[in-house]
Amino acid sequence: MGTTASQLGKDLLSEYQELTFLTKQEILLAHKRFTELLTKDEKDLPNTRVPVERILTLPELKSNPFRKRICHVFSTSEYKDGSLTFEDFLDLLSAFSDSATMEIKSHYAFRIFDFDDDGTLDCGDLEKLVNCLTGETDDTRLTTEEMRQLISNILEESDIDKDGTVNLSEFQHVISRSPDFVSSFKIVL
């Protein structure tokens, strides 16, 4: 099932309402914004997949430091190229919506921060995470010594089983102690 016409059917709308955390207005708005990204021929095809470059032109994602990882995580394409269908887009908005639960948000946050997709956050992932958030160029990065110290602080705080990596449960545990997470892990159209 996909979206062919420029209007969403009532059945489809209520199904999306049940399966995601979005309200009716949010789903309709998402549909409108998604179809604006499509070219004229693509609008008639069912289940179009929008390539990642076009998704990244959305103003909500354009300046986000994690934009490529977000597209990659929510994409269901077999080529792993980050392209999104409308349903992937709804998944994205649902996970980032106001009413999504802490478990959903922390699960997806973990997958976004896991840069090498191996299921754990090791030192390489954490280093990339910090660099993403502090700066890309050489003069804005932390020095090697500071990075090492920071990563060891992070691991000391969250690595409960002391294996040198942060797995999903440890990540969720440390996130549950941060009450600001739920309100800042939000993207609203």
Next chain:
Amino acid sequence: QNLVKELVALSTRDRIHAIRDLPISLDEKKHIRWVLMGKQLKFIRFLLLSQSFRRCGYSISSARQSLELWQGIMKEIGGKFGSSVLIYFVFLKWLLMFNIFSFLVNFGFITIPLLVYNPFSSIPPNVSFRGLEILSGAGYFQHTVLYYGGYSNETLHVLADYNMQLAYFFTIAVYMLLCGITLIFSMDSSFKKNYVLADPTSNSAWQLLCSWDFSITNERAVRQRKNNLRVQLKESLSEKAQRELLTLSEKLKHFGVYLGSWLLSTGLAVGCGASIYYLYAANWSLLQEAETLLVPFVVSLMNLVVPLFYSLFNKFEPYSSQRRQIYALVVRNVFLKMSILAVLCYYWMNVVAKKFSCWESVVGQALYRLVIVDFLFLMLGSFFGEFLSNVIGTRLLPRLGVPEFDVARNVLELIYAQTLAWIGIYFSPLLPAIQIFKFLILFYLKKVSLIQNCQPPRRTGRAAQMQTIFIALLFFPFFVGALSMVAYTAWSLTPSEQCGPFRGLNSTFSVVGVWIDDLEEIAGSQWAVWIYQHVIRSEIFYFLISLIIIVIMYIFWQVTQGRKQLIGLLRQQIVNVSVFGKISLKC
């Protein structure tokens, strides 16, 4: 699959929520749902019916959401400025709800019966409406239902016997009680979410990293946030090193500076209180309408200027963390406002109550003036605080830069304004109407000022903790202070003889005594009389209740200590298991 078996066992609504909570893609969710529906072919008719019910429910809830006040504006502000600035607007909306409820209750139960019974009572013929009344609240307004004095003490015969005294007393008592309960519950839920779970000592790296605000869309804001995050991370790394480096003389110097600034700020607050007392005491001989505005003017001026001095002191003090700096500033501002309010209340209850014949209306007028002048000063403060800072920061002294929205100071101003309204409800039942008007205008004013003049905050503030603190501050000392003042007035002070619903009684609270005496003659209400005499009026009851509460608190505290120990043991166990696992793999 096990998942499908689990889901089949749930009810329809739980099943939908359970599927929604799965962290899988929409495609897979649809597949699971289809599988589940396949297992339920016998109940197809029931399914269709429940589906249509659910769709009805969704459309109702989406209609309700679109009616919610200011949704769109809040999302816009949250997106541009982050969640710490949003706290101010959420708080404003919450307080507005309190005032709307209060106005509806007061108007409905107290004012409407009086207006229906006797529309234009007791206005002396030679007093007419002049413009100045809006500012001063005296004159024409004095005889209307705006103040306590406009209410009669009779039992109105409108449809049934409506006892105005009981209505007045119980409306205000029940409203204050409901306010208190709401505040306690929201404080409690906020505290549980934001304090107990969060580790208060950690300025930890994870907290900083995970509080990255995904909803910021502005490129420049993102760059600024990255810079600030880097600075904060570096600070948190060096903080641990720095703490051991202070020598004894430096520590003494810091201690001296702290002591000096605390003494100075306390002195300022006490000085403000004393000067207001003397100003009030000297001024009551002249009752010209324009001059009665002098005291509220001075009060609001102090509330505007003295916090600026406190911010100045703050800059000179060496604080180890930014959070302590904000806490110190907040405590000093609270102390200033409480001392001003305490002096005013003391003056009203001890001097005004004995001096004037219709003293409750006089106090009501004084509060009205305070509220109006406070409103004017809030608007001016917005102008000076934000607009001028912006102009100075961008044109005259570019080094300062564009100002940030000072959430703490603005929220404290809101709390102060609400306290004035709470104190004033007893003396002027329609004061919440003015408060509603004030808050509505303030919302739009602050929103425009914010968007035009301010930049997003540079530091990722601990929004959730600040919210807890503000709610806690609203409750204690401000709400508790207002409640105690009203309670003291109702309990100990003699109502005035010539006006108001409680004339002729010894104290306001004796209304209840009179009512209970009346009830004793009506058969079937003996239980109410019994409860009153043996529960509410007896001291042993309160003593026993306090004792039981203390015992329960002690038991809960012990349980918490036990659980903390358990957490430590379990952590150790996890480490042991993983180490053991690695060893056994190697073998």
